[in-house]
Amino acid sequence: MVSRSRTRPITGVLVSLTAAGLLAGCVPGTSGAGSSNSAGKDTVVTDPAAMGKVTLNVLDTFSGGTDNAWMTSVVNAFEKKYPNITINRTSMAWGDAMAALPLKLKSHNPPDIVPPNNGWQSMGTLVRGGLLLNLDNYADAYGWKKSFPQSILSEHQFSTDGKQMGTGSVFGTPVARASLIEVYYNRSLLKQIGAKVPTTYAEFDSALAKAKSAGITPITLGNADQNGVTQPLFSLTDAFGAQSKISDFIYSKGDTGIAQTGFPKAVSTFKQWSDKGYLTKDYAGLASADAAQSFVNGKGLFHFDYSGSLPLKAGQSKGFGSFVLPRDDGGKPVTTASAAANLSISSKTKHADAAAAFLNFAAGEQAAELAVEHGTMPLLHANVKATGGDPLFADDVAIAQSISTNGTAVPFLDWATPTLYQTINTTMQSMLAGKSTEKAVVTAAGKDATAYAKTLGN
Structure with missing residues (x-):
């Protein structure tokens, strides 16, 4: 099993956010959270096979051990199912990724998919800066608002003016692993x-x-x-x-x-x-x-x-x-x-449909089954069972099942x-x-x- 600590000192991250000019609620060239992170086009494509050849640049924090093995297996499964979409991964340690995110997202060629931490420490500030794509249209198309427990979905929601967390639009999705x-x-x-x-x-x-x-x-x-x-x-x-x-x-x-x-x-x-x-x-x-x-x-x-x-x-x-x-x-x-990681889409991406398809896959049942295969706690899919004879892992999976079934998570x-x-x-x-x-x-x-x-x- 692998440690996925979700609460950490964030002084260094705050310094980076301040330097990037994000704590004021906007970035150069935008008018705040309601501009570049708008809900995007009205019509979205959810069939990856119909998206043509696409390469997605993905930044994640699954940088070693079982974490990397799980994410690699998810990417391989996605590319096998949708060979027209190539995933180009860059993995960083959690703290390094959080510190680098603001400037990476402000660059002219940001990653398509990024892993902001929940809360005002990271995701909320990036939403206020207009750097993350509003995913409401994809949430509707893929049914995330019904398939994700509300207690988990809320952790990815912000008002479009960036003033309220836990309600409003969807700016990220959980992966099918719990922390x-x-x-x-x-x-x-x-x-x-x-x-x-x-x-x-x-x-x-x-x-x-x-x-x-x-x-x-x-x-x-x-x-x-x-x-x-x-x-x-x-x-x-x-x-x-x-x-x-x-x-x-x-x-x-x-x-x-x-x-x-x-x-x-x-x-x-x-x-x-x-x-x-x-x-x-x-x-x-x-x-x-x-x-x-x-x-x-x-x-x-x-x-x-x-x-x-x-x-x-x-x-x-x-x-x-x-x-x-x-x-x-x-x-x-x-x-x-929460989820072991959260995935969001850059507001500057040119491949929003493909990026959303990958987010949906990483939150899907196959990704949860792969988590169990690697001995890590699944999330979102209560029917995914523990395998083998490890009683501690069986306890962990039962806890995750309870969260997915009863919606008893708090941030x-x-x-x-x-x-x-x-x-x-x-x-x-x-x-x-x-x-x-x-x-x-x-x-x-x-x-x-x-x-x-x-x-x-x-």
Whole structure:
């Protein structure tokens, strides 16, 4: 399995966006989001065989290992089915691609297909700059608004004036692979404390106490790189807050503030975990990757992380399982989730029909089946089943099926603003070190969101 972390520090990306002149909401030669990213021609062609010979230049972030193998198999399958269309791929590491996107899209010869990150960190700013094609006509032609779960589709929608996320026009599509935050567990340690896989939040809380009493670290965590706090924190928010409120806050809908999302209780609970000794000793000085390795080495009962992120060797996965943190109110588990990557089309492309056909294929059932063949979590197609005898992968696929069937995904909380990830991590670190309060964390996050909403005119 492969790590597809979706929340990352974006300071470098913001510098690039500022330098590219995009944060102001327009680029030279356009009049803002409503110009060059218009919905395009009224009549679209959806039969690739009728498009003639086309070469599509594709920039993606599937730059190595299983990621590259999956994307290569998708491209090969597409070209085999439609030999008149050639895919010319360029792969870059995620951070490099995000930093390069603005200038690449502003160039005279941009890639036809690009992989912007969701939220205001990347996709929203590119929409405001008029650099991404409005895909509404293709969404209608291919039926994306019906075939994609609304909770996933919303992650690719923006108003054409660039002021609202999560509603309006479609500016990207998910690939048929999931990236989400889940809870990993050690099967033998769970059995050792006489517990079962938690199906209620009370059972999860009880397992933490039992592990502590048995001398087992309840939750492995490392935050020296400020890359370990958000996974459990976002999961707790999902457990305590209503799905609609979390989404409304991230999408700046109505007057929903972060205090209404479950975030305050999540912060408080996280602090209680730390005070009770439920977290890895000296976690503030431990790197997140080292914490994950410690978990794999049998040093903890639970570990919050992104799907496919455990540093497992061949044969090790049978000792572990995964689940979504149950909701405190007993409802269907809500999951911080998205596609493993998102594909958008340059507003300057000369091959929009062919590009949209590839987007449709990458979101299709064959692409999901190829994901399973490569041992990565599928998305969008609940009928795609896990193969082989890997119980951890079977758990992962079941989680993805639940998202596809029940529409229980929420966006990553930090998508709400370009700086919220850093704000949350900085204030959480201060609180956990005893230098500030839980209230200070919530207040700072709320101010960050309010300040950014004002820049959008909301």
